[in-house]
Amino acid sequence: RLTGVNYTTIDISSIVHSVVGKDELDKVAIGNIKARIRMIYLYKYANMLDALVCGTSNKTELMLGYFTKYGDGGSDFMPIGDLYKTQVYMVARHLEIPEKIIKKPPTAGLWKGQTDEQELGLPYEKIDAILYGIERKRSMEEICSIAGVEIEEVRRIYEMVKKNEHKRRLAIVPKIGFKTIGIDWRFPLQMD
Numbered sequence: 025r026l027t028g029v030n031y032t033t034i035d036i037s038s039i040v041h042s043v044v045g046k047d048e049l050d051k052v053a054i055g056n057i058k059a060r061i062r063m064i065y066l067y068k069y070a071n072m073l074d075a076l077v078c079g080t081s082n083k084t085e086l087m088l089g090y091f092t093k094y095g096d097g098g099s100d101f102m103p104i105g106d107l108y109k110t111q112v113y114m115v116a117r118h119l120e121i122p123e124k125i126i127k128k129p130p131t132a133g134l135w136k137g138q139t140d141e142q143e144l145g146l147p148y149e150k151i152d153a154i155l156y157g158i159e160r161k162r163s164m165e166e167i168c169s170i171a172g173v174e175i176e177e178v179r180r181i182y183e184m185v186k187k188n189e190h191k192r193r194l195a196i197v198p199k200i201g202f203k204t205i206g207i208d209w210r211f212p213l214q215m216d
Contacts, residue, residue: 036061055134059095067098076100084109084148087155088181089188090140096132097191108155109148146177154181 036058043057066077079099081091083106091097104112109130116126130140130148141147146154150171157167158181167178194206203209 034065036065051135055132055138056092056095058134059092059132060098063095063098070100078103079105081105082107082109082112084152084155086192087159088144088151088184089191090144090184091191093191108152110152145180146173150177151181154178155185158182158185 039061040054040058043061044054049057063077069075070077077099079096079102081097081099081102082104085091086102086105104115107115113126131138132140144151150173153171154167154173154177157170157178162170164175164178164182167173168175171178197204197206199207
């Protein structure tokens with residue numbers, strides 16, 4: 025409402041309940057199911073409208089792997105995918121997005137009371153400083169100094185980046201043929 029964007033709210037709770045069934049799943053597993061169901065709806069509407077799905081992941085989330093594989097990570101393009109979360113806030117202010125929206129605590133909304141920073145254990149300013157240092161191949165000690173955090177936090181964030189690399193790649197395809205998708209296949213092929 026504040027930005028004039030039209031939207032529709034779709035209640036997916038009955039679908040989530042149907043998928044979960046009688047299985048005992050933790051809140052993260054149920055959250056991932058919700059994210060994947062959302063993605064299905066987004067692609068349903070994209071197909072109906074002959075459109076593309078615009079992803080909302082930023083560089084911070086992508087580097088950390090802080091998204092659901094084949095859920096909110098599933099999109100056709102990510103316009104803010106190369107901006108750290110703190111840079112997204114700067115762009116939002118430049119575009120004069122209402123401060124009420126900018127100040128709202130980031131959340132995937134996958135369970136009641138969930139916020140990104142609570143789940144990640146650090147504010148985005150510190151996370152972004154750590155990730156920037158990792159991207160620039162700074163030493164752990166230098167990153168600690170710049171970000172104002174203990175070395176354990178730098179190691180923890182680094183491990184998240186490393187552990188979640190699989191989320192940033194195509195599914196693994198074993199090399200059997202002459203050209204393999206995801207390994208040495210490049211399109212368009214040069215045809216002589």
